[in-house]
Amino acid sequence: xxxxxxxxxxxxxxxxxxxxxxxxxxxxxxxxxxxxxxxxxxxxxxxxxxxxxxxxxxxxxxxxxxxxxxxxxxxxxxxxxxxxxxxxxxxxxxxxxxxxxxxxxxxxxxxxxxxxxxxxxxxxxxxxxxxxxxxxxxxxxxxxxxxxxxxxxxxxxxxxxxxxxxxxxxxxxxxxxxxxxxxxxxxxxxxxxxxxxxxxxxxxxxxxxxxxxxxxxxxxxxxxxxxxxxxxxxxxxxxxxxxxxxxxxxxxxxxxxxxxxxxxxxxxxxxxxxxxxxxxxxxxxxxxxxxxxxxxxxxxxxxxxxxxxxxxxxxxxxxxxxxxxxxxxxxxxxxxxxxxxxxxxxxxxxxxxxxxxxxxxxxxxxxxxxxxxxxxxxxxxxxxxxxxxxxxxxxxxxxxx
Amino acid sequence: xxxxxxxxxxxxxxxxxxxxxxxxxxxxxxxxxxxxxxxxxxxxxxxxxxxxxxxxxxxxxxxxxxxxxxxxxxxxxxxxxxxxxxxxxxxxxxxxxxxxxxxxxxxxxxxxxxxxxxxxxxxxxxxxxxxxxxxxxxxxxxxxxxxxxxxxxxxxxxxxxxxxxxxxxxxxxxxxxxxxxxxxxxxxxxxxxxxxxxxxxxxxxxxxxxxxxxxxxxxxxxxxxxxxxxxxxxxxxxxxxxxxxxxxxxxxxxxxxxxxxxxxxxxxxxxxxxxxxxxxxxxxxxxxxxxxxxxxxxxxxxxxxxxxxxxxxxxxxxxxxxxxxxxxxxxxxxxxxxxxxxxxxxxxxxxxxxxxxxxxxxxxxxxxxxxxxxxxxxxxxxxxxxxxxxxxxxxxxxxxx
Numbered sequence: 058x059x060x061x062x063x064x065x066x067x068x069x070x071x072x073x074x075x076x077x078x079x080x081x082x083x084x085x086x087x088x089x090x091x092x093x094x095x096x097x098x099x100x101x102x103x104x105x106x107x108x109x110x111x112x113x114x115x116x117x118x119x120x121x122x123x124x125x126x127x128x129x130x131x132x133x134x135x136x137x138x139x140x141x142x143x144x145x146x147x148x149x150x151x152x153x154x155x156x157x158x159x160x161x162x163x164x165x166x167x168x169x170x171x172x173x174x175x176x177x178x179x180x181x182x183x184x185x186x187x188x189x190x191x192x193x194x195x196x197x198x199x200x201x202x203x204x205x206x207x208x209x210x211x212x213x214x215x216x217x218x219x220x221x222x223x224x225x226x227x228x229x230x231x232x233x234x235x236x237x238x239x240x241x242x243x244x245x246x247x248x249x250x251x252x253x254x255x256x257x258x259x260x261x262x263x264x265x266x267x268x269x270x271x272x273x274x275x276x277x278x279x280x281x282x283x284x285x286x287x288x289x290x291x292x293x294x295x296x297x298x299x300x301x302x303x304x305x306x307x308x309x310x311x312x313x314x315x316x317x318x319x320x321x322x323x324x325x326x327x328x329x330x331x332x333x334x335x336x337x338x339x340x341x342x343x344x345x346x347x348x349x350x351x352x353x354x355x356x357x358x359x360x361x362x363x364x365x366x367x368x369x370x371x372x373x374x375x376x377x378x379x380x381x382x383x384x385x386x387x388x389x390x391x392x393x394x395x396x397x398x399x400x401x402x403x404x405x406x407x408x409x410x411x412x413x414x415x416x417x418x419x420x421x422x423x424x425x426x427x428x429x430x431x432x433x434x435x436x437x438x439x440x441x442x443x444x445x446x447x448x449x450x451x452x453x454x455x456x457x458x
Numbered sequence: 459x460x461x462x463x464x465x466x467x468x469x470x471x472x473x474x475x476x477x478x479x480x481x482x483x484x485x486x487x488x489x490x491x492x493x494x495x496x497x498x499x500x501x502x503x504x505x506x507x508x509x510x511x512x513x514x515x516x517x518x519x520x521x522x523x524x525x526x527x528x529x530x531x532x533x534x535x536x537x538x539x540x541x542x543x544x545x546x547x548x549x550x551x552x553x554x555x556x557x558x559x560x561x562x563x564x565x566x567x568x569x570x571x572x573x574x575x576x577x578x579x580x581x582x583x584x585x586x587x588x589x590x591x592x593x594x595x596x597x598x599x600x601x602x603x604x605x606x607x608x609x610x611x612x613x614x615x616x617x618x619x620x621x622x623x624x625x626x627x628x629x630x631x632x633x634x635x636x637x638x639x640x641x642x643x644x645x646x647x648x649x650x651x652x653x654x655x656x657x658x659x660x661x662x663x664x665x666x667x668x669x670x671x672x673x674x675x676x677x678x679x680x681x682x683x684x685x686x687x688x689x690x691x692x693x694x695x696x697x698x699x700x701x702x703x704x705x706x707x708x709x710x711x712x713x714x715x716x717x718x719x720x721x722x723x724x725x726x727x728x729x730x731x732x733x734x735x736x737x738x739x740x741x742x743x744x745x746x747x748x749x750x751x752x753x754x755x756x757x758x759x760x761x762x763x764x765x766x767x768x769x770x771x772x773x774x775x776x777x778x779x780x781x782x783x784x785x786x787x788x789x790x791x792x793x794x795x796x797x798x799x800x801x802x803x804x805x806x807x808x809x810x811x812x813x814x815x816x817x818x819x820x821x822x823x824x825x826x827x828x829x830x831x832x833x834x835x836x837x838x839x840x841x842x843x844x845x846x847x848x849x850x851x852x853x854x855x856x857x858x859x
Contacts, residue, residue: 072513076513076514079514106533109537110537110540112473113473113476113480113537113541114540117540117543118539118540118543120551121537121540121543121550121551122540124532124535124536124551125532125533125536125540127532128533129529131525131526131529132510132526135522135523135525136522136526138519138522139514139518139519139522139523140514142518142519142522143514150521150522152525154600155601199555199556200556
């Protein structure tokens with residue numbers, strides 16, 4: 058089998074841990090697999106470099122940031138290759154450029170445009186384990202680019218896609234995807250399998266195992282992801298295309314996102330385009346608006362509610378302040394959270410959302426906003442009921458069975 | 459003027475020091491100069507990375523070491539460019555590859571083969587300060603190479619040569635080249651000027667300001683070097699072609715090298731080629747033999763003496779052990795040092811060497827070995843007299859005047 062493995066910052070967060078990774082890689086190689094290993098920077102390194110840069114500037118040039126930040130992954134890649142060679146496993150380290158990862162020119166959040174796998178394929182033929190510095194590529198002008206937070210996952214999935222690898226194993230300190238956060242609900246179960254779409258919803262709803270961008274890319278390229286822990290021998294969770302038997306599973310997981318704030322704009326002038334204006338300005342400020350509710354009222358005024366990440370609340374207040382001529386008043390509520398029920402089974406089964414609403418009602422939890430998609434129901438509730446809601450929903454959908 | 463500046467590890471050894479360098483660069487730019495700045499890794503970084511690698515292997519792959527070690531200079535280059543931009547000085551950081559530094563394929567001690575200055579020249583035309591990551595280049599296969607210890611000096615001189623820069627300023631924590639080590643002889647004077655050849659001798663004899671390799675390259679390319687301190691405003695020392703008026707100066711400096719060991723081989727079989735054999739094997743082991751003395755004796759046997767760096771003594775013992783059939787006996791003496799008198803004036807003046815011998819004799823210092831070149835006299839003496847010899851010679855040649 059041809060396997061791409063990716064080890065995150067915690068998994069390579071010290072020399073002993075890199076040695077541990079080397080042993081895992083060596084074992085997989087000895088089992089007869091061809092291996093490409095993508096590595097992140099040692100945990101803490103990237104933040105240290107960002108701190109260094111902030112000593113000099115609050116708005117450092119993005120091009121220079123990329124040269125700065127791409128150095129951490131190179132160090133890990135070189136060290137892992139050295140460790141493997143010492144164990145008698147032929148290995149070669151490659152930068153993003155050497156691995157053929159070409160991106161667009163958007164420094165610090167570049168998109169992968171193309172992978173030229175020739176160099177990697179040559180070295181696979183030479184029997185080598187290829188260790189690729191994750192998180193980075195090169196643009197058409199030969200400048201180093203980075204892919205943004207979680208970019209190493211993206212490197213791994215893209216390389217796996219270009220090589221038509223049999224699997225892309227993503228290693229972290231968590232041994233798979235759970236029905237919900239085990240710190241909230243100890244009865245949470247690790248899933249053996251989850252579809253791309255469900256994982257996408259869970260990732261965007263706050264589950265931290267995988268980033269939405271890499272799941273999206275995996276779905277597009279048809280790459281089978283296996284989320285595993287580098288600290289245990291547990292089986293992990295497979296993320297792949299929906300399977301035949303899957304329809305029997307109604308709901309696969311419950312997610313909780315506490316980084317939510319609710320904004321209510323009262324008595325907004327009901328002229329055409331006012332909503333578009335407000336949301337355009339928020340978007341220009343890179344403030345992600347999530348749920349939106351708008352009620353037209355009879356007096357030519359409208360009330361508008363939406364949620365944003367709590368961490369962006371201060372900036373949002375400033376932006377919205379610019380509209381005070383058009384708005385009668387505004388409220389901001391930080392004490393909210395978002396609970397979501399995710400499952401492909403919802404598509405074909407009715408009553409899934411209703412069960413969520415009635416479960417919360419039975420527990421006297423008021424639902425402030427609701428948003429649904431084909432495979433999820435998200436509800437904004439008072440923050441203090443977040444954990445309770447997760448546990449009762451987990452029970453209601455019998456996810457511990 | 460077009461100036462290449464190079465800042466060593468101590469000069470960029472902390473964020474405050476990088477800020478200090480940025481101010482110096484900004485000032486030189488404001489004075490109307492075009493600037494290319496070559497930087498080393500922050501002091502301690504390279505050693506930290508070497509330690510990391512040694513955790514995994516005593517003989518790490520040189521190719522991987524290059525990917526590892528080249529990361530430190532990239533960090534400094536990016537940070538300095540960010541600091542300059544923040545001060546309103548347009549700047550751009552370049553890796554060795556981006557700066558057009560092409561080397562041969564000898565990983566960890568690559569030689570520069572060619573500089574393609576086009577990218578640098580373009581950015582100079584754009585009015586930018588170019589910050590180049592020193593110590594590194596790229597070979598014909600696109601792999602990162604490093605130039606060995608002191609390689610950033612070499613990068614700076616090579617870039618200065620390719621750009622026909624007006625000067626290459628090498629900044630360290632020392633404010634120039636002294637007549638001898640001021641820690642040994644407080645009366646040591648900073649020189650305003652020294653010729654390439656004298657600097658070459660001084661560098662190879664233990665003066666630490668500049669590496670012989672960069673002085674050699676500067677001589678070859680006709681690059682004027684100025685050795686300066688980044689911690690003071692002192693003028694520094696110019697290293698350039700010998701000048702007309704210089705012949706008046708007999709001696710320019712005294713050097714002391716304590717990393718010396720003397721090897722004496724007694725009763726060596728006097729057959730043709732035996733010396734060549736011994737020295738070939740030593741050379742193959744990368745052991746640098748310095749002075750050699752051989753006396754043929756009457757009984758078909760010969761005594762042979764030579765010096766090597768003390769740090770290579772153990773390896774030398776092993777190598778020479780292989781010749782025990784041809785050698786009657788061997789002695790090793792670590793308690794020796796080499797004192798050297800350097801000056802282009804020796805070429806045209808007689809009696810310079812004689813003054814050195816008589817000065818040491820007057821102080822009852824026994825000279826064990828002598829070696830001379832056109833512009834230097836080196837003497838091996840007992841190590842405990844090293845500092846005394848330096849001071850009395852400094853006096854004898856009136857270097858404090």
